[in-house]
Every structure is written in structure tokens, then in C-alpha cells.
Amino acid sequence: MLVHSRGARWAVWAVFALLFLPLFALPLLVVLGASFATHWSGALPSGPTTANYRTVVRGEALHALTTSLLTAVAASVLALTVGTWAALAAAALGRGRRRVLDALFVLPVAVPSVVVGLSVLVAFSRPPLLLNGTRWIVILAHTVLVTAFAYQSVSAALARLDPAYEQAAASLGAGPAYVLWRVRLPLLLPSLTAAAGLCFALSMGELSATMMLYPPDWTPLPVLIYAATDRGALFTGSAVAVVLMAATLLVLFAVSRARTRASYR
Amino acid sequence: MSIRFDSVTVAYDGNVVLDALDLTVAPGEVMALLGPSGSGKTTALRAVAGFVRPASGRVLLGERDVTDLPPHRRGIGMVVQQYALFPHLRVEDNVAFGLKARKTPKAEIRRRVAEALEMTGMAAYARRHPRELSGGQQQRVAIARALAIRPAVLLLDEPLSALDARLRSGMLAELARLHRELPEVSILYVTHDQMEALTLADRIAVMDKARLQACGTPQELYRAPANAFTASFVGNANLLPVTVPARGAVLGDAELTLDTAGAAAGARATLCVRPHLVGLGEGPNRLTGTVREIQWRGATHRLYVDVAGHTVRADLPELREAPAHGERITVHFAPEDAVLLAAGVSGDEH
Numbered sequence: 001m002l003v004h005s006r007g008a009r010w011a012v013w014a015v016f017a018l019l020f021l022p023l024f025a026l027p028l029l030v031v032l033g034a035s036f037a038t039h040w041s042g043a044l045p046s047g048p049t050t051a052n053y054r055t056v057v058r059g060e061a062l063h064a065l066t067t068s069l070l071t072a073v074a075a076s077v078l079a080l081t082v083g084t085w086a087a088l089a090a091a092a093l094g095r096g097r098r099r100v101l102d103a104l105f106v107l108p109v110a111v112p113s114v115v116v117g118l119s120v121l122v123a124f125s126r127p128p129l130l131l132n133g134t135r136w137i138v139i140l141a142h143t144v145l146v147t148a149f150a151y152q153s154v155s156a157a158l159a160r161l162d163p164a165y166e167q168a169a170a171s172l173g174a175g176p177a178y179v180l181w182r183v184r185l186p187l188l189l190p191s192l193t194a195a196a197g198l199c200f201a202l203s204m205g206e207l208s209a210t211m212m213l214y215p216p217d218w219t220p221l222p223v224l225i226y227a228a229t230d231r232g233a234l235f236t237g238s239a240v241a242v243v244l245m246a247a248t249l250l251v252l253f254a255v256s257r258a259r260t261r262a263s264y265r
Numbered sequence: 266m267s268i269r270f271d272s273v274t275v276a277y278d279g280n281v282v283l284d285a286l287d288l289t290v291a292p293g294e295v296m297a298l299l300g301p302s303g304s305g306k307t308t309a310l311r312a313v314a315g316f317v318r319p320a321s322g323r324v325l326l327g328e329r330d331v332t333d334l335p336p337h338r339r340g341i342g343m344v345v346q347q348y349a350l351f352p353h354l355r356v357e358d359n360v361a362f363g364l365k366a367r368k369t370p371k372a373e374i375r376r377r378v379a380e381a382l383e384m385t386g387m388a389a390y391a392r393r394h395p396r397e398l399s400g401g402q403q404q405r406v407a408i409a410r411a412l413a414i415r416p417a418v419l420l421l422d423e424p425l426s427a428l429d430a431r432l433r434s435g436m437l438a439e440l441a442r443l444h445r446e447l448p449e450v451s452i453l454y455v456t457h458d459q460m461e462a463l464t465l466a467d468r469i470a471v472m473d474k475a476r477l478q479a480c481g482t483p484q485e486l487y488r489a490p491a492n493a494f495t496a497s498f499v500g501n502a503n504l505l506p507v508t509v510p511a512r513g514a515v516l517g518d519a520e521l522t523l524d525t526a527g528a529a530a531g532a533r534a535t536l537c538v539r540p541h542l543v544g545l546g547e548g549p550n551r552l553t554g555t556v557r558e559i560q561w562r563g564a565t566h567r568l569y570v571d572v573a574g575h576t577v578r579a580d581l582p583e584l585r586e587a588p589a590h591g592e593r594i595t596v597h598f599a600p601e602d603a604v605l606l607a608a609g610v611s612g613d614e615h
Contacts, residue, residue, distance in 0.1 A: 164349035170336035171314055171343040172363030172414060182362070186353045 028245070034238035052239035061224060061240055065247060068220040071135075072203035072251075075142035076150075079199045080192065082143070083150025088180070090151075091158045105151040108144050117141055117209030135218035141209045146199040153198065157191030197255040204248045266327040266417035266451055267292050268313060273322035275308050283308045284475040285322065292327075292417075295444060295452040297462035299499070300472035306455045309472070310420050313453060315339050326418060337366075342411030342450075346423040348403045350395035356406050357382070357391040363414035381409040384446065385439075401432045408443070421454045425461060437464055459499050463487070471495045487539075493606055496537040503543070505536040505575050507605075514605065517573025521550045523600045535606040538598050540567070543579035545588075548597030552577060556592050570596055 003009050035052055037045030055061065083105070090101045108116050120141045124131040131137040165187060169179045185192075207222040214223055221244045228237035268290040275283040283305040290296040298306035311317045312324055315336035323332045331339050350359050360381050364374045382388040385405040395403055404424065411419060424440075425433045441464070444452060456462055462469045463483045470480040471494070479486060479495040490496035493504050507514040507521070509532050514521045516536065523536075545568075554572035566587055568579040579596050588594050 162347075162349065164345055164347060165351060167314070167316055167336065168343065168345065168349040168410075169351075169362065169366070170316075171339075171341055171420075172366060172410065173337050173340065174362070174366035175337050178366050182366075183351060187351075189353075 031238045031241050031245075034235055035242045037235055037238075040234075052235050053243075055236055056239045056243055060219075061221075061243070064219050064221045064224045064240075065243060067135075067218055068204055068222070068244070069247065069251075071139055071142055071218075071220055072200045074139045075146055075203045076196050076199040078139070078143040079147040079150040080196050083147045083152075083195065084154045084188075084192065086147075086151050087154035087158055088184075090155060102155070105148050107148075109148040113145055113206070113209040114212065116145060117212035120144065120209070121212050132213075133215045135215065137213050137215075138210055138218055138220070141213055142203045142206055145206060145209060146202050149198050149202065150195045153191055153195040154188065157188050161187055193255055193258055197252050200251055200255070201248055204244065204251075267325075268296075268418055268451055268453060269323075269325040270309065270312075271323040271325060273309070273312055273319045273324060275305075275312060275317050276320045282475055283312065283319075286477055288470055288477060288480065290451050290453055292451055293449050295454060295465055295467045297454045297456060297466035297469045298472055299456060299459060299462040299469050300478075301457055301498070303474075304472040305475040306457075306472045307422060310422055310453055310455045313339075313418070314341055314343055314420055340414070340416055341418050341420055342414060342416030343420040344404075344407045344411050344422065344424045346426055348395075348407040348427075350403055350406055350410070352395055354394075355391070356387065356393050356395070356398070359395065359406060360410045360413050362410065367414070377413050377415075381413040384412065384443065385409040400428055401436065404428065404436060405439075408440075412443075412447070417450060419450050419452045421452060423456055424454075426456075426458070433461075437461060441465055459501075463499070469499070471498060473498070489604055490537060490606070493535050493537070496604070496606065500539055501578075502537045502539050503577050504606075505538075505572075505577065507534055507536045508532070509534050509605070516552065516575075519550075519552050519573070521600075521603075523550070523603045523605065537604045537606055538602055540578040540580040541565075542602040543577065543581075543596050543598050545579065545581055545584070545594065545596055547595060549599060550603070551595050551597050553593065553595045556588050556590055556594060559587055559590060561587070568594075568596075570594065 003012055033045045034040060036048055036050065038047030038049050038051070040046065086101065086105060090098045093101065120137060121132060123129070124137055124140070131140060161184065165183050166179050169183045170176075174182065205222060206220075207226060210220055210223055211226070214220065221240060225237050225240045225244065228234075228240060270286045270288040273283060273286045274281065282303075286305070286309055288296075288309075298309055300306045308317055312319055313326075313331075315331070315334060319332060323330055325331065326339065326341075351362065354362065357378055360378045361374050364377060369377070378391075379388065382391055385408050387402065387405045387409055390398060390402060390406070395406065398406065404427075408424075421440075425436050428436060444450070444465075454462070454465060466483060468480060468482055469486055471478045471486065473494050479491040481491075483499075486495055486499045490499065490502070496502040497504055505516055507516045509515075514523060514534065514536060521536070552570070552572045554570040554577065556568060557571045557576065558569040560567040561583075564583055566581045566584050568581065568588070570577045570579065577596060
């Protein structure tokens with residue numbers, strides 16, 4: 001333990017609570033409070049109601065929730081596949097070419113996501129690749145944005161993977177494909193699920209690139225929240241935000257359960 | 266199956282880590298590759314396994330040139346220092362891994378897994394995961410896994426170095442027993458521990474600085490080492506610079522009687538004598554000096570005696586009255602216990 005004395009430990013906890021609560025927890029609590037309110041003029045929200053949620057589970061918002069979930073699942077699966085594949089390929093490259101690949105995959109994160117949205121829009125607005133106006137352009141943009149994270153976490157896990165496992169497998173007569181399926185991927189599974197959770201959460205909350213791309217029949221939840229607050233419906237917006245938060249946390253929780261079962265050491 | 270290194274050279278970025286190794290392991294033979302770290306012994310083993318590619322030279326298994334074959338086509342059993350058991354598979358699936366990869370029929374897999382686990386005494390642990398096993402047990406599973414594919418060649422890379430001293434001597438006896446049960450398997454055993462090599466090997470190849478220094482049976486290397494490095498690394502011999510007049514040898518002002526055949530008269534040479542063959546008191550080939558250090562090691566006393574500016578180590582059966590620090594004493598050795606080597610630097614003192 002880094003901090004030994006009892007008093008010092010209390011002090012550290014106090015500083016942590018002071019910094020953490022207002023910065024991280026309180027804003028979320030405010031949204032939760034607002035989602036049950038009709039007015040908020042004093043220190044606390046007033047006029048408790050569940051009407052906001054009744055709007056949410058009907059029509060538009062429910063459709064947006066499915067849209068968000070489908071987009072996030074599709075983007076995570078695609079990103080994980082592409083990212084893992086690229087990371088495996090990069091691991092087999094020499095240092096120089098791996099750097100190039102690393103830089104390429106970090107590009108969508110380094111560039112503001114509005115720019116990514118715009119470039120996807122410009123690139124896919126003309127035949128032969130006319131995706132503008134379809135749901136695929138949203139999924140594509142999300143995939144581009146989150147693949148970087150999948151690639152990075154799988155790369156990091158691969159670098160930590162002891163080559164002795166692959167070599168032991170090879171010496172036992174397993175060809176490269178067999179080693180990949182029976183040894184490397186199973187050993188990478190904890191990192192793969194972690195990456196999947198991260199990709200999913202990022203995609204669920206993506207707004208700036210989505211704003212430039214979404215067609216009317218494919219409106220993800222963040223866009224709906226933005227639209228609601230923009231037209232002044234702050235409390236409905238809060239209720240939608242709570243639904244978004246809950247859905248994301250629920251999926252992440254399920255993924256982390258799967259992950260603890262998948263880790264061996 | 267025999268293993269043959271035909272002038273195998275391995276280099277990384279222009280650094281030669283294995284220099285033109287010529288060595289043949291006979292079918293059924295246990296060959297130890299003995300040397301300090303960085304001597305090229307592990308590189309030689311990895312060249313057989315197929316994990317390093319020789320810059321030149323060939324590796325042959327039996328009559329087959331395997332230099333250009335990938336590791337999984339070589340049919341070699343291998344056990345490495347940290348065992349590398351697959352953490353996500355149970356013991357039985359670890360052992361079955363090689364058989365499944367070769368698409369062996371299921372009934373056959375079951376039979377051979379049971380057999381390999383039986384042989385290594387791990388049958389009771391078949392359903393465990395590797396993390397639930399101790400180091401010694403993991404070691405046995407790693408050996409069972411390598412033996413299940415019935416390899417004609419078994420490569421062992423420092424297999425005992427992760428175990429504590431007591432477990433190590435037990436496993437050493439175990440390995441000797443396994444080899445008696447599988448006499449047709451050739452074993453290449455990489456180690457830095459001379460005791461392991463002396464105990465287990467039919468022949469020892471001593472490596473240093475990327476080169477093969479000597480190769481022979483343990484007795485040959487121990488009694489008549491070919492050079493100073495071998496003498497000091499195997500059995501930790503005293504190496505003393507002497508001059509060789511017409512007959513005998515001279516160290517400081519002591520005249521010694523020994524077989525000087527092969528050494529040119531008047532030449533400088535290195536006298537090699539094992540510490541446990543040095544006796545206390547008067548005798549042939551006397552050396553007189555001061556006791557610099559005395560260590561009690563239970564069954565023996567180790568004396569460091571300064572003789573004419575050189576340190577002579579003597580391992581003596583426990584002494585009733587041990588000489589005191591700084592005392593002047595005389596030690597001796599029999600002429601037939603000494604070997605004269607071409608002049609070289611004296612070895613490290615251990």
C-alpha cells in the first residue's frame with residue numbers, strides 16, 4: 001500500500017470524493033433527476049412525473065434505441081473483425097511497416113470526428129459507392145471511428161502474448177491456422193471482449209459524425225437527445241439520455257460478465 | 266532418430282550467435298548442450314525446432330533435411346523453461362493438443378493421452394487447469410504433452426531451471442527413468458547446470474561464445490578436458506599457469522611431477538586439477554601457501570590457498586582440526602589426477 005497512515009488514507013479518500021463526485025457522478029445524477037421533473041427553477045427539480053418516460057417508450061424514441069443498438073452492435077462486430085485482423089497482420093510485420101499501419105489506424109481518432117463524418121459523406125455521396133441516405137453510411141462511419149480502439153487494444157494484447165505458446169503449439173504439429181483458432185484467439189479472448197465493450201460504448205454515444213450522416217429513418221439516440229434539448233424539451237431529452245445510459249451500461253455489464261468467465265489468469 | 270548439425274551458423278542483425286556448429290546426436294542418445302547464457306546452446310536447439318533459420322548450414326533429422334521445413338512439419342517434441350502450457354485448456358486437452366492437430370482418431374487420442382499422463386504420473390490431474398498445478402506438476406504435463414505425439418526427437422530447453430533445487434533432483438531421476446522407458450527417443454538437452462548434464466547425458470557438448478568448445482562423454486570431459494573453458498565449466502577445476510622444462514612442470518618454486526607428453530619443453534601450459542583431488546599435507550606434488558579463505562560446507566571443507574600468487578581450491582572431507590585463516594599449509598595432488606592443457610588464462614574462481 002502506498003499510503004500507510006490512517007489519517008493520510010482518510011485524506012486521500014476525501015480528496016477523491018471531492019474531485020470524483022462533482023466531476024463524474026453529479027452531472028449524471030442531475031440528468032437522472034431532470035428526467036423525472038416537469039420544472040427545475042430552484043435548487044432541486046420539481047413536479048415529479050413519469051410522463052417523460054412515457055414519451056420515451058413510445059414511437060420515435062424506442063425506434064431510436066433499436067437504431068442505436070443495431071448500429072453499435074454492427075459497428076463493434078465489424079470493427080473487432082477488421083481491427084483484430086489488422087492487428088494480427090501488423091504483428092507479423094517488421095517494425096517500420098507496423099508503425100505505418102499503427103499510424104493509419106489511429107488517424108480516425110486523431111482527426112476530429114466531424115471531419116471523419118464529413119469525409120465519409122463526401123466520399124460516399126456519388127455512384128458507384130452511393131451510401132448517402134442509407135443506414136449503411138452511419139454504420140460505416142461508426143466502424144471507421146471505433147476500429148482504431150479495437151486495433152489498439154488487440155495490438156497491445158498481442159504484444160503481451162508470450163510467443164512460447166504459439167511455438168509450443170507449432171512444435172506439437174499445429175499449422176498456423178490451427179494455432180490461430182485454438183491458441184492465439186482463445187488467449188486473446190479477454191482483450192477481444194474488452195475491446196468489444198469499448199467499441200460498443202463509443203458507438204452508442206457517437207454524435208458529431210452521425211449528425212452529418214443520418215438519414216430520417218435511421219436516427220440514433222444521441223441525435224434524438226440533441227434534437228430534444230435543442231428545441232427546449234430538456235426533461236424529455238434527459239429521459240432519453242437516461243435510457244441511453246442504462247442500455248449502454250447494461251450491455252457493458254453483460255460483456256464484463258462474459259469477460260471474467262473468459263479470463264484464465 | 267539422429268539429429269545432425271552440418272556447419273550450422275545463425276546470425277541476428279550480423280551478430281553471429283551460433284558459429285558453424287557441427288554435431289551429431291545418435292539415435293536414442295541423450296546429448297546435453299552445456300554452456301553459460303549467450304553461448305549459443307538455446308539457438309542450436311531452436312534451429313532444430315525450426316524457430317530460427319540458419320544463415321548457412323543444414324539441420325538433418327535422420328536422413329531428412331529439415332532446414333527449410335516449418336516447425337509444425339518437423340514432428341519434434343519440445344519442452345521449454347516456462348512449460349508454455351495452454352492456460353485455457355485442461356491438462357488432458359493440453360496433452361491431446363498435438364494429436365488433435367494431427368487429426369488422430371478420437372479413440373486413439375484418448376488412449377495416448379491416458380498413456381502419456383500415466384507415464385508422467387499426472388493421470389489424477391487430467392481435469393485440472395494448468396494454473397491449478399504446482400511448478401513440478403506443470404513440468405510433468407509439459408513432458409506428457411511432448412511425448413503424446415510420440416516424437417523421435419525430444420528437445421528440452423532448460424526444463425528444470427524454474428524448479429527449486431530439491432524438486433530438480435527428483436525430476437532429473439524422473440527424466441532418466443523416462444528415457445529408459447523410451448530408449449529410441451533422441452534427446453537434446455540444453456542446460457547451464459553441469460550437474461544436470463553430468464547426471465543425465467550420454468555425451469555433453471560444451472558451448473561458449475557461439476562455438477562448440479568440446480564434445481565427449483561426461484567422464485572424458487571431466488577427466489581429460491580438451492581446453493581451459495571446459496575444465497573450469499565442467500567440474501570447476503583449478504587452472505594454474507605453469508612452465509614446462511624438459512620434464513615435469515614448475516609452478517612458482519614448486520617442481521611438479523606429471524605426464525607432460527604433448528607439451529613442448531620450455532613452453533607455458535595450464536595445469537588442471539579438480540578441487541576434490543587436492544589433499545592436505547605431505548605427498549607427491551607439494552604446493553605450499555597461505556590459507557586465504559576457509560568455508561565449512563557440512564560434509565566438506567573448501568580451502569582457498571594462495572600459492573605463488575595463484576589461488577588453489579581444495580575440497581576436503583570435513584576436517585577435525587581445520588587450518589586457521591592465514592596459516593601456512595601444504596597441499597598435494599597425485600600426478601595421475603592432473604592434466605596439462607595448452608596455455609590459457611586461468612578460469613573463474615567459484
